[in-house]
Each structure stands twice: as structure tokens, then as C-alpha cells.
Amino acid sequence: MNGADRLCDTLLVNDVDVCFANPGTSEMHFVAALDRKPQMRCVLGLFEGVVTGAADGYARMADKPAATLLHCGPGMANALANMHNARRAWTPMINVVGDHATYHLKHDAPLTSDIESLARPMSHFVRRIATPEDVGPAIGEAYAASLSLPGVTTVILPADCAWGSVEPAELSATKVPALKTVDAAAIRDVAAALRKHGSRAALMMSGLSLRARPMEMAARICAATGAQMFGQMSNGRIERGAGRVALPKVFYPVDMALAQLKDIDLLILIGAQAPVGFFAYPGKPGPLTHEGCTITTLAKPGDNLPGTIAALADELGATLTAPAYIAPKREDASALPTGTLDADKVCTIVAKLLPENSIICDESVSSGRVFYQQCHNAPQHDYIQLTGGAIGEGIPLCVGAAVACPDRKVIGMQADGSGMYTVQGLWTQARENLDVITVIFANRTYQILHGEMRAVGVNDFGRNAKLMLNLDEPALDWVSMAKGMGVEAGRATTAEEFTRLFEAALGRKGPFLIEAVI
Amino acid sequence: MNGADRLCDTLLVNDVDVCFANPGTSEMHFVAALDRKPQMRCVLGLFEGVVTGAADGYARMADKPAATLLHCGPGMANALANMHNARRAWTPMINVVGDHATYHLKHDAPLTSDIESLARPMSHFVRRIATPEDVGPAIGEAYAASLSLPGVTTVILPADCAWGSVEPAELSATKVPALKTVDAAAIRDVAAALRKHGSRAALMMSGLSLRARPMEMAARICAATGAQMFGQMSNGRIERGAGRVALPKVFYPVDMALAQLKDIDLLILIGAQAPVGFFAYPGKPGPLTHEGCTITTLAKPGDNLPGTIAALADELGATLTAPAYIAPKREDASALPTGTLDADKVCTIVAKLLPENSIICDESVSSGRVFYQQCHNAPQHDYIQLTGGAIGEGIPLCVGAAVACPDRKVIGMQADGSGMYTVQGLWTQARENLDVITVIFANRTYQILHGEMRAVGVNDFGRNAKLMLNLDEPALDWVSMAKGMGVEAGRATTAEEFTRLFEAALGRKGPFLIEAVI
Known part of the structure; x- marks a missing residue:
């Protein structure tokens, strides 16, 4: 057997399949x-x-890493943007990047590049395999590192390490260090501070703390102490819907976020980063909390976040307190929207028709601004979204989520400009016959940038600005593009048409795309 | 005015428009x-x-750099593969990568990443702008660096350096260091060695030495000394066609390349790298020259390559010698191919119908193996091709070449698997109404990898190998994809259909795509 066989066996013995x-x-x-x-x-x-x-979407839903197979430095370069998003979602991932044979690198053949320099910004673990016998240890270390931060790992596989012989061996699963437990004294200190600050305190959560049970426990803490609760602006995965916590997230527009957090004097971070503006704007602050706010990191992403929340609730005697924030079931008295389609109507229709146990992949950018709020009361579902701001993750996220959860409906809420970055993912949806509905918000513009241009004081756009911000000439025809990649599709220009197409897509299996012209 | 204005003015004063x-x-x-x-x-x-x-294709044809505008680290990451190709083509390029405001970086907002680490492997010049007043000097330095190696430069533009005020100033064009002249002693030594080795010597050329005049001068040297002449395996641009040098290139298959170079005892590099295998293979050598071959670097890409060749010809008294290698005009007695279409027939038809002064962008990979040879005798044209092995450059190369040369027909010879990497470029062809014919070799497989699998001894493919090497289920429908992006298209399954579509496309302006099903 060779190094490549050892690689596969090491993945499989660790249940990476x-x-x-x-x-x-x-x-x-x-x-x-x-x-x-x-x-x-x-x-x-x-x-x-x-x-x-796709590896990102898969791991968010499977709670274990996928492997990827990438080709040399430039191939990995094409993969970096979504590695970046995965890094920001704390997603476990094992990238295997092929490289030239070790002895061939010195010749500087055309595909040669500095893979380590490319990989490090988007990987917390980078390891070049040295020999065929080094393949097993390297992959084992990457597997453990992917789960213990958790995050993105990259292993460089020289061709001669793949083709060179290794001795047969009995493999066993790699030992993964247990998630770190937060110190009891820290729990006591935070409990005391929460008691003191009441409603002027808040929990800021992300990562594994946004699963249904730890969120509910956090909501008991909020009920017991009066504290508020927020999710980061963007998160890897939130379990939500009626009967679960209706988690407020930090707003994207800086002024709205500042207003949202203006009364918070104590912010407890549980797997989250301190809230800051997604971008800087002239004359506006970077941090979204006020200058006097105390920010305390109780637990980091590699810590046992659910355990930390449970311990904190225990310290506060809140484990049986009725939780705050629980979303009631939606009342369906109101009819679905009708008439000319717009972005808000698309969101409303999807939220109202959302099936139980579905998975939403949200890269709707500016078009989906009302959607998250509208789904608080929908049937229970998972919500995964763009985390690192590197657009072009939505269609692949759907691929990965659908591979991880073949029995669940996956719904991609997809901005058109962003969708074009990785439009090739539609073909994989067709190839694998994945049960994905992709909703394209076809506003035919980089709409968010129109707002950002106004934010910098430009209101009258000239020819060059229009050329760089509008996608209207020619209009993208998503139905034809989808057809070209084997995905059935339909176009809606009215709310009634959208509802009809969406209901039809819910009633069948396999990929379907709806171009919602808004 | 602000830093961004200064940036534009500095580009424009240097004729980067x-x-x-x-x-x-x-x-x-x-x-x-x-x-x-x-x-x-x-x-x-x-x-x-x-x-x-596109910036790569533009500069190859315009002989001056374009600027690019890219968004933060992940946006630049998406751009790296074609920066890699440009680097291997020695293409001048000025990438301007926006970043967070300087004071915002410490907050580690979601899009933050180590841009320098990402940029360096694909850029020989990386510079972060420090202040608004630093914008002008930084862009000037990048401009000079892009032309003096020549190659890819990257300038990082923090948002506050773009929006901060600068003093109005009278700008003048940046001084670019002259191309280096090769030492006269080196010329004499090489001349003597060429005289001594006769037909067992060869010139290996790339870069600016592959324009018509220096190639013709090199062909005079070959005629005078008996030396052979080769181009690198891949090159940024070759001026070719009937009446010009029919330049042999180093073959891609290792065994063929070894046979091609087996009698060469002296190899003179003029802007070229020593020939090595594109990849390593078990049991085969990396260098393509024999162990006793002397390899002498006469001139590097930043040197004055045409001047070096002229000086060498002068030293050899060959400036008026009738050149070897000149391609005769093709004889058009033979009819065009007919019947079921295959890759060779597509190449033959394009080569036979090629219009004078056209630009060929070649990313045909395995399908175009006969094409380069067939075009020796075609009307004079420019040939630009994938240089760094990072597939997904063909469609964008066509965009850039057509922007640089709006009065010339651009013909993209495009493998289907490779074309999918940057299929979005078709939209830009439509948006700008570029005069591009894209010929898709639709073999619905990564054909080159089938050959490479056999090269490693695998002849019977199982399910997983087929899943990773074939693009047939579902078949890509290029006509629909092109239509979806505003490009007219047609499909050919016979040679007659292909000829009809290609002739029709030659007779009109604007983008057109032909899916050649082979």
C-alpha cells in the first residue's frame, strides 16, 4: 500500500467519510x-x-469534518475565500492539498508556489507531509486540530509521499483532546457580575452555544438575572424556530448596532468575538459597545460552550427557571403576499411556507434583511449563513448541508451578485441530486454597495460607478444558467408566481432554482 | 481631493487607463x-x-499594465490563480486591494485577513499604503516594478488612505528603470559556445523574445550556427503565422520532451527557465535536458531580450543571414474536415479559417494538442496561452485581449472543465460587447487526468474515480449557460455544423460561443 492509501484509511478510521x-x-x-x-x-x-x-456546510450540519482534495497552490488559492468563511464559523475542515514531489520543487515547475504562505491566513493548522510514513500522523494531527480549536486545517501532500510505500499497520482512531472546561472561579465571577448588572448585562454567544439546548439554558440565565442575549452578527449555525430561543443578532448597519447595544455595560462573550463594525466608516466608532462597557471573555470557541452555560446557570440557580426569549408558534391568519414581487415578499413567503426541520443557507445579503426576524416563529429549522463576508458561499453551503442531511429540505436564500461567484455549485447539486431549493434574489445589482456608496456621500452615480455596481446589462438569466448545469428552474415576477413555484419545489425532491425578479 | 483621487491620477499619468x-x-x-x-x-x-x-490578457496584448480593483484578502484570494498565471507569463499588473481602515484592523472584523501573506506568492512587489499621501508613491513604485521585472504587483489600500485628504499636486509620469543590457563578454562567450556546438546547441526563449522581430533575429543565429531554437512549454505571447518563425515549443509529455531535447548539449536561456517536467512522475527525471547538457542563462525576463538577441546576432555576423524556421504560407488545397466532430477536426477547421491579425487565447489543454502546430502556416496572428497551469484563465484572457485590441478578432480555444472555473467571464464579454469567439471543447471529462491516471498505472476506473474525473452526468449545456450570461451560442456535433457556426461567428462582431461536442 502507498501513502495515499494510508491517508484514506486514517480519514476513515476517524469517521471522516x-x-x-x-x-x-x-x-x-x-x-x-x-x-x-x-x-x-x-x-x-x-x-x-x-x-x-461545501465542506463548510457539511461540517456545520454533520458536526464532523469533511476532507477536501485540492490541486497545488493555485487550486487551493481558489478555495481560500470559503476557507475564510469556514474559519470565521469555527468549522472543522481537513484540506488535503496536493503538491509536486518533494524533489521536484527545486525546479520551480509552472504550478509551483508557496502553499504555506497561502494557507496560513485561512488555516490554524498547516502541515507539510515529509515522507510516505508521515502521511498517517499528519492526517491524524489535522483531524484532532480541526476539532479542538475547532477550525480549518491544511495538509500539504507531496506526490511522492502519496505514491511512496508504507508498511501496513493497524490504525485506531486519533485521540482528540477534550474541549476545555472553564474555570469555576471565572463562572462565579461572571455570575456575580450578572447579578449586579441586571438588564444592563448581556450574553454575546456564537459557535456551539447557539444550539437549541445551550441557548435555552442561556435564556434561563437571562430570565433569572434580567440579562439580555445576543448572537454575533454572523454565526456558523443556529437552531431556531417556534419553541426555541428567538435570538437577537447584532445588526449590520453601524448606527443600528450602536443603538442596539447602547445600554449594555457588561458584555459576556461565550464563544463570540467582541462586536465591531463589519467595516470602518469615517467618523464612526469601530467597537459597537460604548466606551464604558466591560467586555469579559467567559469562554472561547475551543472551550466547552454548552458546559460553560450550564455551569453558569447552575451557579445562578437558574437551571429550572422558565427561559426568556422563547418564540411562540406563528399564527397563520394573515394571507401570503400578492402582487408585484419584492425582496420582503420573497422572505415572507419562504418564512410562512418553511417546512419543519429544513436547513436555511442564507447569503441573501441586502435582500434578506427581514428574513431572519420572520423565521423566529417558523417551524423548527437550522439556520446557517455567510460568516466571513467572503461572498460566494451560499450555493456551496447548500451542497454541503444537503450531503450531510439527505433527509432534510435545504433552502438557499441567495443574492444574485454573490451567487455568481460559485455558480458552478449548481452542477454539483444536479450531479448528486441534492434536495435543495435555491431562491435567487435577482435585483441585478450589487445592492449593498449602492447603500455603501451613499454612506460615503455619493448619491449621483456616473458611468463608471454604474458599470461597477450594476449587473443589469445584460440581465443574468438564472433559469438558463441553471438549466445549463442540469438544475430545473423557474422565474417569478409576481408574488403569486413565486408562491406557486416555491410550493411546487417543496413538493418534490432534488434541486430546483427560483429566480425571483425583484 | 482624497487618496483615491490621487490613486486614479497616478495611474492615468502613467497611461494606465x-x-x-x-x-x-x-x-x-x-x-x-x-x-x-x-x-x-x-x-x-x-x-x-x-x-x-482579464488584466493578464490585456497587458500581454497592450504591453502595459492594467489596474485591478479587488476587495480585501478573500477577494484577492479569488484572484490569485490568475495572478499566478500572469506571474508565469511575466505580465505587468497593478493589483489594488482594498482593506479595512488602518485603525480598524486590530478589531479583527470578519473580512480581516493577512493580505501580505496571501499576495506574496503571486506578486514580486507587495506594498501596504501607510497614509493618504503615501498613495501616489506606492502606486508609482508598483507601476515601475510591474514593468521592470516585469510582473505582478500588489498594493494594499486601507480605506482611510483612500478617503483621507491629500494636497493637490502636479503629477508626472513615474520613471521606469531601463531594461538591463546583457554584458558584452557574456554575449561573446555564448557566441563562441554556439559556434563550437553547432546543431547540438539550442536557444530556449520566452517573454519578449517571442515577438516576431527578435524571433526572426534568433532564427538568423540558428541559420548561421546550426543551433536549434525552442520556446518554453508555455509562454505569455508568441507572434506567429506564415512568414514568421515556426517556433517549436517544449512538449508537455515528459517522454516526448526528453526525446525532443536528447541531443542538446548546450542550452542558452533567453528569458526562459530551464526546461523541467510540468509534474514529477515515479522513475522519470525532473529536468528535460540530459545530465551532460550545459545550461547557460544569457538573459533573464527583466533584461532587454530583443537587444540581447540582436547583440548576439551581431557578434556572430548573422544579422543579415537568411533566417531558419520561417513558416511558408499554408496551401489550401485540402478541404475542411467533415463528419462526426472530434477535437482534432475542431483544431483543423479553426486553423484553416483563422483570420489575419486574430488573437488566439489557448486553454484547450488536452483537446488542442494539434492546434499550435497547425497554426504555423496560418495568417499572422498572436498566440497567448495558459502559462502557470492554473486552469480557468482562458475566458478571462479573451476579455482582456479584446479590451486591449478592439479591432482584432479574439478566438478562445477552451477546454470545458477549465472553462467552468471562470465561466462568469462570459457575462463581461456580453456586457462589453467584446469581439470574442469562444470554442468549447465539450468532451465532458477532465480528459488530461484520464491520461495521468493511466500514467500512474490505473486503467480500470471505479465509481469514485469516475465521479472525480468525468463531467458527463449531467452534461454541461454551454449554449444555455452562455445564453444565461447574455452571449449568443450554438452547438455543433458534426464538422459541417462547426464550420457553419464558426464561419457565421467570423462574419459578425460581438461575443459568440460554440459548444463543440467531441
Whole structure:
């Protein structure tokens, strides 16, 4: 057996059994080894951004990493933007990047590049494999590192380490360090501070604290102490819907976020970062909390976040307190919107028709501003979204979520400009017959940038600004593009048409795309 | 005026008047400044790989750099693969990457990343702007650096340096260091060595030495000394066709390349790298020359390559010698191919119908193997091709070449798998009404990898290998995809259909795509 076989076996012994791939010549032995492992599910992406975006969506829903197969430095470069999003979602991921044979690097052949320099900004663990026998340890370390931060790991696989021989060996699962427990004294200090600050305190949560149970426990803490609760602006995954916590998130517009947090004097971070503006604006502050606000990090992403919240509730005697923030079931008295379609109507219709146990992948950017709020009272569902601001993750997220959860409906809320970055992902949806409805908000513009231009004082756009901000000439025809990649599609220009298409898509399996012209 | 205005003015005073752009929020002041400069041509790409691939194609044909506008680290990450190709083509390029305001970086907002680490592997010049007044010097330095290596430069523009005030100033063009002249002693030594080795010597050329005049001068040297002449395996641009040098290039398959170079005892590099295998293969050598071959670097890409060749010819008394290698005009006695279409027939038809003064952008990968040879005798044209092996450059190259040369027909020879990486470039062809014919070799597979799998000894493909190497389920429908992006298209399954579509496309202006089903 060779190093590539060892690689596959090490993944499989750790229950990593999905590989999103875009292979090249330097990975042929890896492909051949995967071909000898029918228990490994290999999913092809026609562009590397699809591969890592799918791996991100998969791990968010499967709670375990997928492997990726990428080709040399430039192939990994194409994958970096969605590695960045995964990094910001604290998603476990094992990227395997093929490289030239170790002895070939010195020749500086055309595809040679500094892979480490490219990988490090988007990976907390980067490791170049040295020999065929080093493949197993390297992949094991990457697996453990992907789960213990958690986050994105990158392993560089020289071709000769893949094709070189290794001794057969009995493999066992890699030991993963347990999540760190937060110190009891810190719990006591935070409990005391929460008691003191009452409604002027808030919990800021992200990562695994946004699953239904820890969120409910946090909501008991809020009920007991009067504290408020927020999610980060963007998060890897939130379990939500009627009967669960209706989690307020920090707003994107700086002025709204400042107003939202203006009365908070104590902010407790649980797996979250301190809230700051997504961008800086002339004359506006970076931090979204006021200058006198005390920010305390109770637990970081690598810590046991649910355990921390439970311990805090216990310290506060709140484990049985009725939780605050619980969303009631929606009342469906109001009819669905009608008439000319707009972004808000699309959101309303999807929220009202949302099926139980669905998965929403949200890259709606400016068009979906009312959607999150509207889904508080929808049937229970998972909400995963763009985290790192690197647009082009929505379509691949749907791929990964659908691979992880084949029995659940996946709904992509997709801005058109962003969707174009990784439009190739539609083909993978067709190839794998994934149960995904993609809703395209076809406003035919980088709408968010129109707002940002106004924010910098430009209201009259000239030719060059229009050329760079509008996608209207020619209009993108998403129905044809989807058809070209094997995905059935329809176009809606009225709310009635949208409702009809969306209901039809809910009633069938497999990928479907709706171009909502707004 | 602000830093962004200064940026535009510094570009324009240096005659950099095309900006390929994919903007985001941190670049709004740059967009607003471009909007105040109607003399700057702004071309939108719907994905950053389109932007840098187009900038590469533009500069190869315009012989001056374009600027690009990219959004933060992840946006630049999407652009890196084609920066890599540009780097391998020694293409001048000025990438302007927007970043957070200097004082905002410490907050680690979601889009924050280590841009320098990402940029350096694909840029020989990376510079972060420090203040608004630093914008002008930084862009000037980048301009000079892009032309003096030549190559890819990256300037990081923090938002506050774009929006901060600068004093009005009278700008003048940046001084660019002259190309280096090769030492006369080196010329004499090489001349003597060429005389001594006769037909066992060869010139290996790339970069600016592959323009018609220096190639013809090199062919005089070959005629005078008996030396052979080769181009690198891949090159930025070759001026070719009947009456010009029919330049042999180093073959891609290792065994063929080894045979091609087996009798060469002296290899003189003129702007070229020593020939090595594109990849390493078990049991095969990396260098393509034999172990006893002497490799001498006469001139590097930053040197005056045409001047070096002229000086060498002068030293050899060959400036008036009748050149070797000149391609005769093709004889058009043979009819065009007919019947079921295959890759070779597509190449033959395009080569036979090629119009005078056209520009070929070649990313045909395995399908175009006969094409280069067939075009030796075609009417005079420019040939630009994928250089760094990072597929997904063909469609953007066409965009850039057509922007640089609006009066010339651009023909993209495009493999289907590779074309999918930056398929979004078709929209820019439509938006700008560029005169481009894209020929898609629709073999519905990563054909080159089938060969590479056999090269590693795998002949029977299982399910996983087929899943990763074939694009047939579902088949990509290029006609629909092109239509979806506003490009007219047709499909050919016979040689007659292909000829009819290609002739029709030659007879009109504007973008057209032909899906050649092979």
C-alpha cells in the first residue's frame, strides 16, 4: 500500500467519510486510493470554492469534518475565500492539498508556489507531509486540530509521499483532546457580575452555544438575572424556530448596532468575538459597545460552550427557571403576499411556507434583511449563513448541508451578485441530486454597495460607478444558467408566481432554482 | 481631493487607463474616484478570477499594465490563480486591494485577513499604503516594478488612505528603470559556445523574445550556427503565422520532451527557465535536458531580450543571414474536415479559417494538442496561452485581449472543465460587447487526468474515480449557460455544423460561443 492509501484509511478510521474534491495531476494517486475505498463518498466540485464551501456546510450540519482534495497552490488559492468563511464559523475542515514531489520543487515547475504562505491566513493548522510514513500522523494531527480549536486545517501532500510505500499497520482512531472546561472561579465571577448588572448585562454567544439546548439554558440565565442575549452578527449555525430561543443578532448597519447595544455595560462573550463594525466608516466608532462597557471573555470557541452555560446557570440557580426569549408558534391568519414581487415578499413567503426541520443557507445579503426576524416563529429549522463576508458561499453551503442531511429540505436564500461567484455549485447539486431549493434574489445589482456608496456621500452615480455596481446589462438569466448545469428552474415576477413555484419545489425532491425578479 | 483621487491620477499619468474591477465596501471611495475619471475604462468582472485573468490578457496584448480593483484578502484570494498565471507569463499588473481602515484592523472584523501573506506568492512587489499621501508613491513604485521585472504587483489600500485628504499636486509620469543590457563578454562567450556546438546547441526563449522581430533575429543565429531554437512549454505571447518563425515549443509529455531535447548539449536561456517536467512522475527525471547538457542563462525576463538577441546576432555576423524556421504560407488545397466532430477536426477547421491579425487565447489543454502546430502556416496572428497551469484563465484572457485590441478578432480555444472555473467571464464579454469567439471543447471529462491516471498505472476506473474525473452526468449545456450570461451560442456535433457556426461567428462582431461536442 502507498501513502495515499494510508491517508484514506486514517480519514476513515476517524469517521471522516466524505471528500469534496477537485483533483489535478499531482493528486492522481490520492484519486486512485479513494477509488479503492467505496465507503468514502467523493463529491466533485467544478471549482475549488465549491469544494471548501461545501465542506463548510457539511461540517456545520454533520458536526464532523469533511476532507477536501485540492490541486497545488493555485487550486487551493481558489478555495481560500470559503476557507475564510469556514474559519470565521469555527468549522472543522481537513484540506488535503496536493503538491509536486518533494524533489521536484527545486525546479520551480509552472504550478509551483508557496502553499504555506497561502494557507496560513485561512488555516490554524498547516502541515507539510515529509515522507510516505508521515502521511498517517499528519492526517491524524489535522483531524484532532480541526476539532479542538475547532477550525480549518491544511495538509500539504507531496506526490511522492502519496505514491511512496508504507508498511501496513493497524490504525485506531486519533485521540482528540477534550474541549476545555472553564474555570469555576471565572463562572462565579461572571455570575456575580450578572447579578449586579441586571438588564444592563448581556450574553454575546456564537459557535456551539447557539444550539437549541445551550441557548435555552442561556435564556434561563437571562430570565433569572434580567440579562439580555445576543448572537454575533454572523454565526456558523443556529437552531431556531417556534419553541426555541428567538435570538437577537447584532445588526449590520453601524448606527443600528450602536443603538442596539447602547445600554449594555457588561458584555459576556461565550464563544463570540467582541462586536465591531463589519467595516470602518469615517467618523464612526469601530467597537459597537460604548466606551464604558466591560467586555469579559467567559469562554472561547475551543472551550466547552454548552458546559460553560450550564455551569453558569447552575451557579445562578437558574437551571429550572422558565427561559426568556422563547418564540411562540406563528399564527397563520394573515394571507401570503400578492402582487408585484419584492425582496420582503420573497422572505415572507419562504418564512410562512418553511417546512419543519429544513436547513436555511442564507447569503441573501441586502435582500434578506427581514428574513431572519420572520423565521423566529417558523417551524423548527437550522439556520446557517455567510460568516466571513467572503461572498460566494451560499450555493456551496447548500451542497454541503444537503450531503450531510439527505433527509432534510435545504433552502438557499441567495443574492444574485454573490451567487455568481460559485455558480458552478449548481452542477454539483444536479450531479448528486441534492434536495435543495435555491431562491435567487435577482435585483441585478450589487445592492449593498449602492447603500455603501451613499454612506460615503455619493448619491449621483456616473458611468463608471454604474458599470461597477450594476449587473443589469445584460440581465443574468438564472433559469438558463441553471438549466445549463442540469438544475430545473423557474422565474417569478409576481408574488403569486413565486408562491406557486416555491410550493411546487417543496413538493418534490432534488434541486430546483427560483429566480425571483425583484 | 482624497487618496483615491490621487490613486486614479497616478495611474492615468502613467497611461494606465483600464481598471478591471470587482469592488466591495472598503473600496467605495476608490469607486467614487474612478467615477470622477471618465478617461479610465472600468470593466466589471463578476468574480475576481475574471478580473486578474482579464488584466493578464490585456497587458500581454497592450504591453502595459492594467489596474485591478479587488476587495480585501478573500477577494484577492479569488484572484490569485490568475495572478499566478500572469506571474508565469511575466505580465505587468497593478493589483489594488482594498482593506479595512488602518485603525480598524486590530478589531479583527470578519473580512480581516493577512493580505501580505496571501499576495506574496503571486506578486514580486507587495506594498501596504501607510497614509493618504503615501498613495501616489506606492502606486508609482508598483507601476515601475510591474514593468521592470516585469510582473505582478500588489498594493494594499486601507480605506482611510483612500478617503483621507491629500494636497493637490502636479503629477508626472513615474520613471521606469531601463531594461538591463546583457554584458558584452557574456554575449561573446555564448557566441563562441554556439559556434563550437553547432546543431547540438539550442536557444530556449520566452517573454519578449517571442515577438516576431527578435524571433526572426534568433532564427538568423540558428541559420548561421546550426543551433536549434525552442520556446518554453508555455509562454505569455508568441507572434506567429506564415512568414514568421515556426517556433517549436517544449512538449508537455515528459517522454516526448526528453526525446525532443536528447541531443542538446548546450542550452542558452533567453528569458526562459530551464526546461523541467510540468509534474514529477515515479522513475522519470525532473529536468528535460540530459545530465551532460550545459545550461547557460544569457538573459533573464527583466533584461532587454530583443537587444540581447540582436547583440548576439551581431557578434556572430548573422544579422543579415537568411533566417531558419520561417513558416511558408499554408496551401489550401485540402478541404475542411467533415463528419462526426472530434477535437482534432475542431483544431483543423479553426486553423484553416483563422483570420489575419486574430488573437488566439489557448486553454484547450488536452483537446488542442494539434492546434499550435497547425497554426504555423496560418495568417499572422498572436498566440497567448495558459502559462502557470492554473486552469480557468482562458475566458478571462479573451476579455482582456479584446479590451486591449478592439479591432482584432479574439478566438478562445477552451477546454470545458477549465472553462467552468471562470465561466462568469462570459457575462463581461456580453456586457462589453467584446469581439470574442469562444470554442468549447465539450468532451465532458477532465480528459488530461484520464491520461495521468493511466500514467500512474490505473486503467480500470471505479465509481469514485469516475465521479472525480468525468463531467458527463449531467452534461454541461454551454449554449444555455452562455445564453444565461447574455452571449449568443450554438452547438455543433458534426464538422459541417462547426464550420457553419464558426464561419457565421467570423462574419459578425460581438461575443459568440460554440459548444463543440467531441
